[in-house]
Amino acid sequence: MLSVEQQATIQASIERLNCSTRQLAATFYDHLFKRAPQVRDMFPPQMSPQVIKLEQMLVYVVGCMNDTETLFPILDELGEAHEGFGAVPAHYEAVGASLLDALADSIDGWDDTQLAAWSALYGMVSDRMIAAARKQGAA
Template sequence: MDQQQIDLVQTSFAKVAPIADTASALFYDDLFERAPGVRPLFSEDLTEQRRKLMQMLGFAVAGLSDWEQAVPAVRELGARHSSYGAEPAHFAAVGASLLATLEKGLGDDFTPEVREAWTTAFGIIAAEMQAGMESQAA
């Protein structure tokens, strides 16, 4: 990612953070519609999970500025997700749901450039999480 993409992701996330509860609800609604098979991986009450999602996204978005420093924690997150039953195949649905949520949450501010920056960021985050999942399986 170049600095302009990092800035776009961080600036757009700052606009979503104030509506974190709504954004996380939109995300999980979209995810469970898109990939109903992942629903059993979560508890019935998603309150805590929604908080953790936004916290993790905030950490990863902030970490883009010094990615090498953030990588170990992102890999550990992937390893934990593996123990919950998450699989690498789930990342496509998660990424699509994230983009759909951002589009709804940002409205006109979700420009093609912002979409591309988030797509790139999610790809980087997902790759490190999957590396953590693989190390957990090994």
């Protein structure tokens, strides 16, 4: 669970986006495919629908970050689905680093406090998704 301070930092940083949330999502994919080009084949050739899905999920996660009762079942489903797409824990590391890079590019005044808060949020999300994927894979 995130601290109240981390939640406030994340909310405040969203208000300082220097682009749309859709552009943030697109920037994330630019970073991801540069960092881990081997994952590009896991995605459709036309990325617009995927960018929209990520944008919606980012908005949802930020909106529910303090309500794990609502958030965790969705993350479980996502983890199970991503396991089916071939995602492995190493991919989550590349995704996290790419997300943080995209946020750094897209938030005015990006600093270590924001980095720590977003890292904590992504850690919570990825840990839950990886656990769900492992459970699905063991079933």
